[in-house]
Amino acid sequence: YGIVFFIAVAIFFLVEGLIIWTVVRYKRRPGDDELPVQTHGNVIAETVWTVVPTIIVAFLFIISWQTLNVVDTVSATPETRIRAVAGQFQWSFDYLADDGKTVLYQQFLPTGEDGGMTVPTGRTIKLDLTSLDVIHAFYVPQFLFKRDVVPGRTNSFEFNVKDSDVGQTFRGQCAELCGAGHRIMLFEVHALTPADYDAWLQARIAEKAAAPTPAPSGAPAPSGEPAASGQPAASGQPATGAGPALIVSAINVAFEQTALTAQADTPFKIEFDNKDASVPHNVAIHEGSPTGPELFKGEVFPGVAKKTYDVPALPAGAHAFVCTVHPNMTGTLTVN
Structure with missing residues (x-):
């Protein structure tokens, strides 16, 4: 990056300097009504600019080829395997077993202390990129790296986070215009x-x-003990909430x-049906x-x-209900 940058800077100043010098040197002056000497063909100049x-x-091709070979190198046994899944308009992260297929844990929140992609420092991390819908792009500015996330195929790359970066949080984003909610497609x-x-x-x-x-959409929740707040209630068992259930679907x-309404100072239930596959x-x-x-x-x-x-x-009072993953999904909850 540094080499290419300095070459680009040198070319910029050379070209701009020649343009300015040409304008000043050959501008028309008072009393100068004759055409300048017309030159047809210059072997030296044409050779130089070719x-x-x-x-x-x-030179740029060679160093780019070498860099791409290094970037695209994937080891047979990476120390950590993670899959980043992109979809309009959120990221989720699957932590994979050594076989690269078995999902050990899924992180659905793309940001925050309890969300984002958590990685170890000093280890080789293989990241697989998949898309659920349209083309996205995985981009972390501090990594100086971007890779497209294409539906129907898996793009992979490996990276290492330096030991000196322990405790750091790096901001990432989708770098490919993917729809109306592109601006909120962030991750950490x-x-x-x-x-x-x-x-x-x-x-x-x-x-x-x-x-x-979780039970499939349209099916009752599994039987068992009543669930704690934020967990599914048991089928056939009274939930902690004493009021009627509010129906919410996405x-x-x-x-x-x-718009929803609930009774004040009374626990209640929300039956949430996520219909987005x-x-x-x-x-x-x-x-x-x-x-x-x-509040909840x-x-x-x-x-x-x-x-x-x-x-x-x-x-x-007047409250709002919102999807934590998609902050653009909102509604009003009136408690009275």
Whole structure:
């Protein structure tokens, strides 16, 4: 990058300098009514402006070829395997076993302390890129690297995060215009020490094993004990919420209901039906507006599936319900 940059700067000043010199040197002066000497053909000049650009292009081709070979090199046994899944308009991250297929843990939140892509420093990380819909692009500015995410194929690359970057959070984004929500398609990369990363991943795997599997959309939730807030309620068992259940569904990255009403100071349930295949959603409640303080956050899960959330008693007032993964998905909740 540095070599190409300085070559480009040198060419810029050379070309601009020659243009300015030519304008000043050969501008028309008062009393000068004669045509300048007309030159037809100049072997030296034509040779220079043909050979020099050819040498520059050949040099750039060689160093680009060498760099691409290094960037595209993928080892047979990477130390960490992650799959980034892009979809309008969010990222999710699958942490894979050594076989590169078995999913150990899925992270549906692309940003925040509890979201994003968590990676170990000092290890070789293989990242597979897949798209659920249109062309996206994985881009982290600090990595000086971008790669397209194309539906129907898997693009892969390997990278390492330096040990000195432990504790850093790198901002990433989709760098390919992918629709109206392109601007919100952001993600974060969190760097941990290898030991902290291993502990973090094992804790997430344990949480996944302890959590019940969401029921398919249109089917009742699995039977069992009543669930805690943010977890699916058991079929045939009374939920913690004493009030009637509120029905919320999502399709095409939008809530089908935009206005809900609940009783103040009384727990209630939200029956959430995620109809978007493979797209993660949830229902969170914020005080006053979608950007206000969070009062409740239901578990994020991909469709097509449904969950029943137990919501604690809320104070009277106007609130908002929102999808944590897709902040553009909002509705109003009136508590009175």
